[in-house]
Amino acid sequence: MTPRKGERPPVPEPLPxxxxxxxxxxxxxxxxxxxxxxxxxxxxxxxxxxxxxxVADDLASAQWAVEASTWDERVYAAVAIHPTRTAGFSDxxxxxxERLAQEPRVVAVGETGLDYYWDYSPPEAQHEAFRxxxxxxxxxxKPLMIHDRDxxxxxxxxxxxxxxxxxxxxxxxxxxxEFAKACVDRGFVLSFAGPVTFRNAAPLREAAxxxxxxxxxxxxxxxxxxxHPFRGRPNEPYCAAYTLRDLAALRGDDVAxxxxxxxxxxxxxxxxxxxxxxxxxxxGLR
Numbered sequence: 001m002t003p004r005k006g007e008r009p010p011v012p013e014p015l016p017x018x019x020x021x022x023x024x025x026x027x028x029x030x031x032x033x034x035x036x037x038x039x040x041x042x043x044x045x046x047x048x049x050x051x052x053x054x055v056a057d058d059l060a061s062a063q064w065a066v067e068a069s070t071w072d073e074r075v076y077a078a079v080a081i082h083p084t085r086t087a088g089f090s091d092x093x094x095x096x097x098e099r100l101a102q103e104p105r106v107v108a109v110g111e112t113g114l115d116y117y118w119d120y121s122p123p124e125a126q127h128e129a130f131r132x133x134x135x136x137x138x139x140x141x142k143p144l145m146i147h148d149r150d151x152x153x154x155x156x157x158x159x160x161x162x163x164x165x166x167x168x169x170x171x172x173x174x175x176x177x178e179f180a181k182a183c184v185d186r187g188f189v190l191s192f193a194g195p196v197t198f199r200n201a202a203p204l205r206e207a208a209x210x211x212x213x214x215x216x217x218x219x220x221x222x223x224x225x226x227x228h229p230f231r232g233r234p235n236e237p238y239c240a241a242y243t244l245r246d247l248a249a250l251r252g253d254d255v256a257x258x259x260x261x262x263x264x265x266x267x268x269x270x271x272x273x274x275x276x277x278x279x280x281x282x283x284g285l286r
Contacts, residue, residue, distance in 0.1 A: 006234065007221050007234075007244070011046055011047050012047050012238070014048040015142035016259065017255075017256040017257075018050040018263060019050070020050070020051045020217070020267075020272070021049050021052040022053055022169070022266055023053055023172065023193070024052050024055065024236075024237050025054060026040060026052070027054070027064050028222070029223045030235075034072070037068050037072050040127050041072055043237075044074075044237040048076060049237050049241055051075075053077065053107060054076070055078045056077070056078065056080060056082075057085060058081060058085050062096075065077040065078070069103075069105035073162075075241075076106070076270065076272060078107060079097055079101055079110075080097060080109050080133050081093060082112070083113050083129065084121050084219070086121045086128075087125050094132065098140075101137075103142055105275060106274065107140055107270040107271065109144055110147070110169070112129065112130055112145070113146040113155055114147075114148060114151035115150070116128060116150040116151045117149045130158055131158060131162055133162075133286070134159070134162045137165040138163075143166075143168065144165045144167070144169065145171050145222035146169065148170060149174065156182065156183075164186065166213060167269050168187075169269060170190050171219065172191065172193040172221050172262065176203035176206065176272070177210055178281070186214065187215075189216070189269055190208075190217070192218055192219070193225045193243065194221070194242075195225055196243065196246070196250075197227040197243055197246040199228065209251050210249070213262065213265070216265060217265055217269070218243055218247065220243070221235070222234075222236050227239055227242040227246065234238055
């Protein structure tokens with residue numbers, strides 16, 4: 001029986017070592033409350049994805065992500081205003097994002113950056129908001145999680161002009177080998193989502209084969225960008241296991257070694273183990 005397009009892909013067998021989904025949107029996946037989040041994380045953990053970072057794209061989702069990160073110790077949050085939503089980025093919005101960014105379960109400022117594909121926000125507003133988020137990441141001492149769509153050169157230009165934070169992550173990296181080299185040379189971390197598994201994405205796959213494991217993350221960007229061979233079907237954090245296995249085959253890596261490497265990168269960049277330690281001391285979940 002052929003699966004219907006709206007059906008989730010099957011949950012794969014567990015990875016031989018656990019890995020982190022470095023960028024997902026649990027609310028957009030359909031999670032509304034603590035029970036929904038736990039169900040999604042149980043499904044992810046059954047595939048070997050033991051932790052996730054749920055990411056905001058507007059103020060409401062930022063508030064939800066922070067709250068969701070207190071419901072389950074496997075969930076962390078990132079907060080920002082998505083570049084396509086920056087046309088009306090107000091001082092009140094900035095104050096609330098800054099407040100949320102300082103919450104203990106928030107491990108990154110993002111996703112922020114530039115998007116020249118959609119025309120929902122003018123470039124001037126996007127640039128102003130991007131620069132503000134860069135400054136915020138530096139002030140709160142947390143990684144910057146970048147959304148870059150058709151804006152490679154300008155992203156690097158702004159980062160150079162403003163001075164990049166200590167840790168910069170290119171979410172759903174979409175560049176070619178040349179751009180990957182430019183990012184790696186600057187010490188940036190590149191996070192790969194479902195498109196790296198697409199067989200018509202040769203330049204992206206070439207880039208993924210080059211990136212050192214210590215500068216690589218794996219993500220879903222769920223519910224979007226479901227990996228091959230399930231493209232077009234609903235995505236969820238457990239599907240990061242498909243992407244990781246495909247990456248390992250592409251790179252000629254052992255699956256367990258790559259899973260351990262990207263998890264170590266996530267722990268180092270987002271300081272996840274430090275957050276978990278704080279929880280054990282009663283300073284996190286409420």
